[in-house]
Amino acid sequence: MSEPEILFEHVMEPGTGKAVPVLRGQILHIEQLGNGQCADFNAFNLHDYKEYFHTGRTRHLHGLHPAEGDHLWSAPPRERPMLTIIRDTVGTNDVLYPRCTGFLYEYQFGFDTHTNCHDILAESIREYGLTPDDVHDSFNFWMHTGVDEDDHPYIKRMLAKRGDFVELLAQVDVLAVPNVCGADVFSTSNFELKPLKLQVFQATAAQRERWLLPEERRYRNQRTPADFRQPTIKADRALTRDDAYSPEWPVYPIVKQAVSVPLSDDEYARIAVLRADGNFGQEDGEIVRHAFFSWWIEHRMQGPKHLHAGE
Amino acid sequence: MADRTVTVEINQQQAQMLDRLIAEGGHGERYEDVIRSGFLRFCEEHPEFLRRAAEEGQR
Numbered sequence: 001m002s003e004p005e006i007l008f009e010h011v012m013e014p015g016t017g018k019a020v021p022v023l024r025g026q027i028l029h030i031e032q033l034g035n036g037q038c039a040d041f042n043a044f045n046l047h048d049y050k051e052y053f054h055t056g057r058t059r060h061l062h063g064l065h066p067a068e069g070d071h072l073w074s075a076p077p078r079e080r081p082m083l084t085i086i087r088d089t090v091g092t093n094d095v096l097y098p099r100c101t102g103f104l105y106e107y108q109f110g111f112d113t114h115t116n117c118h119d120i121l122a123e124s125i126r127e128y129g130l131t132p133d134d135v136h137d138s139f140n141f142w143m144h145t146g147v148d149e150d151d152h153p154y155i156k157r158m159l160a161k162r163g164d165f166v167e168l169l170a171q172v173d174v175l176a177v178p179n180v181c182g183a184d185v186f187s188t189s190n191f192e193l194k195p196l197k198l199q200v201f202q203a204t205a206a207q208r209e210r211w212l213l214p215e216e217r218r219y220r221n222q223r224t225p226a227d228f229r230q231p232t233i234k235a236d237r238a239l240t241r242d243d244a245y246s247p248e249w250p251v252y253p254i255v256k257q258a259v260s261v262p263l264s265d266d267e268y269a270r271i272a273v274l275r276a277d278g279n280f281g282q283e284d285g286e287i288v289r290h291a292f293f294s295w296w297i298e299h300r301m302q303g304p305k306h307l308h309a310g311e
Numbered sequence: 312m313a314d315r316t317v318t319v320e321i322n323q324q325q326a327q328m329l330d331r332l333i334a335e336g337g338h339g340e341r342y343e344d345v346i347r348s349g350f351l352r353f354c355e356e357h358p359e360f361l362r363r364a365a366e367e368g369q370r
Binding site: 251254255256257258259260261262263264265267268270271272273274276277284285288289291292293294295296298300309 | 313314315316317318319320321322323324325326328331332342343346347349350351352353354356357360361363364367
């Protein structure tokens with residue numbers, strides 16, 4: 001198989017990042033040049049920077065450690081795959097931790113100045129006229145994390161080695177912004193900052209066939225600015241009230257109705273069982289409703305369930 | 312004939328979920344049938360709650 005034509009190549013030295021356009025159908029390759037370096041990552045729609053990568057939706061749909069086959073989703077209300085992870089030679093990524101910041105190193109370690117992902121990302125996107133306020137929570141490639149028994153996140157030793165790589169297929173034209181994570185005082189990158197190699201190349205026909213999604217939005221609620229009641233981007237910083245404002249909520253008012261559900265004595269006894277469990281509510285009606293919608297989620301809901309029955 | 316009646320409050324959005332089940336068939340024709348059906352199916356599919364309650368009762 002012939003090597004793909006390299007459209008862009010760059011080595012990110014420690015303390016730096018790079019904003020690089022990656023067009024739909026192109027692949028961004030990020031590679032370890034040393035042993036174990038975390039890459040923080042932001043992404044913007046190249047034609048509308050107000051659409052950007054969202055850790056929250058990505059975490060919701062793919063869990064705390066997205067891997068090969070998972071998407072990097074854009075923020076609500078756009079909510080569509082911006083990039084897809086099509087190769088990942090390690091499989092330890094993180095969307096739990098936020099980007100590190102100057103504040104964090106000052107507060108936790110007493111540094112006046114320290115390499116940090118927020119400032120590096122901000123300096124990278126300045127090349128395209130974006131501000132530090134436009135940096136968003138990062139996708140953290142290779143960051144090896146977990147959650148302890150007390151529900152607190154923690155950082156494990158980085159597993160990536162020289163030559164390990166991830167490849168991201170752009171589903172839309174994006175400004176991709178990886179950076180060498182500045183954390184040398186955590187085990188994020190094993191207490192040492194190392195360079196990372198970036199390449200951009202065209203996906204092969206086989207890769208496009210396998211991974212590229214249709215361009216059209218699949219769901220009505222994957223919105224565009226054409227759907228916004230206020231599509232104009234504010235250009236000044238101060239907030240002032242619009243006196244003509246009159247809210248138009250999507251669904252309002254919420255109207256309840258009471259449904260009388262007949263149960264035999266045997267069936268009714270099951271309510272007491274669920275009540276005793278303690279995780280279904282106290283009133284008969286709320287217990288039946290909780291069990292009913294739990295059943296609905298288990299059988300009809302698409303995607304990850306986010307439900308452990310009775311918890 | 313029902314021995315008991317339990318009042319379940321739902322809103323108009325939740326009612327749409329019931330409407331879909333009614334349209335699907337097999338869950339009953341009225342909201343009360345659909346809720347009862349889902350409730351009983353949940354209980355059948357999660358015998359662990361019954362088991363746990365029985366274990367607690369033996370202690």
